[in-house]
Amino acid sequence: PASRTNNTNTNLHQPKRNPPLLDLYPPLTFAYNVQTMSRPTSTNILDRNLGRSGGRSGDVSLSAFAYIYSELVQYHQGRAASISELERRLESAGYGVGLKVLEMTAYRAKETKRETRLMSILHFVSSSVWKSLFGKAADSLERSIDHTDEFMIIDYEPIASTFVSVPQDLGSLSADAYVSGIIAGVLDGAGFSARVTAHSVKVEEGEYTKQGGNTMTGMLPRKDKAVFLVKFSPEVLSRDAALER
């Protein structure tokens, strides 16, 4: 008993078969073919441009960074048992970043040269690395008078601790431990192993020379500057002394 509706899909058990694209949408098929040939969906990281122009396009808003960073600090704070452990966790979080920043900044500088001397790697950190991370060079680089293996990088506006207030019971913890981890990563990667610690030092009267307040965040000038103390290991110093001759 053939019914008049033989051709239509009245059988509910059979899945509805869609007609092939070719039949229904000829103009779109052509576009569809072109789309599959150029494969826009997957771009391998190795094909992407690194943006050698100097990183203007890579600017991130300070508030976005501060927000993510506060989450990072809270995460570690919940898992650390002591102040020094928290500091160590933040430093190791920054260490990996430092290694990558070293490669990236050196590559972007376009000249295939590495730093082999102590002073030149310190200059590299305080100017090139600082510029690529924070948009400006570090405010000063000093050598300690008491210890020949200690150097200080000073930043008057450290962005990691801009929106952080450290409670009394956490004492000397500096939120810039992340940045000191970054510096340690850069130095270690380049072959100058060092211990880097962040300290918050009160700014002296008249020391802060920026006019018109804090141009970056629009807030009043900070009372504390961040001092990153870099202490090199002995073999680095002896190697550098040997190269001097």
Place this chain on the structure above:
Amino acid sequence: MSAPVLFVIVGKNEPLFEAEIDTQSSAAGQNDLSTRQNYFVLHSALDLVEKSAWTTNNMYLRVVDKVNHQQVSTFLTAANVKFMLLHGGKGEEVVKNFFNEVYGYYVKLSMNPFYKYDTPITSKAFDARVRAAARAYLS
């Protein structure tokens, strides 16, 4: 050159990447013995690389070792990752361009947040690109 080139990336403790690239399109099965010998020659040149690493601040260290008719050229990245190439006497410029291209790929690879520095490179895409670069520059 009929001899294949051996390209190795060496980190602080161990090789991170190895590729034996036959620049001739017809790849006859490489003799196992000479492969092992090549690795040996290349790794024994590491001492010389260490020695000359601190004397210059160029990344490209040119030829650091010559054994029989083969030469080892080295390129050192900012983070002291060594790219070493064992070859049968390619020109300096040619090798330098190859190293620069691989350097670009290496930096891009290290931007991957899941790639830990100084660990073996397992990315097939990286391997494919290094081989393509070798074929482009070194044949």
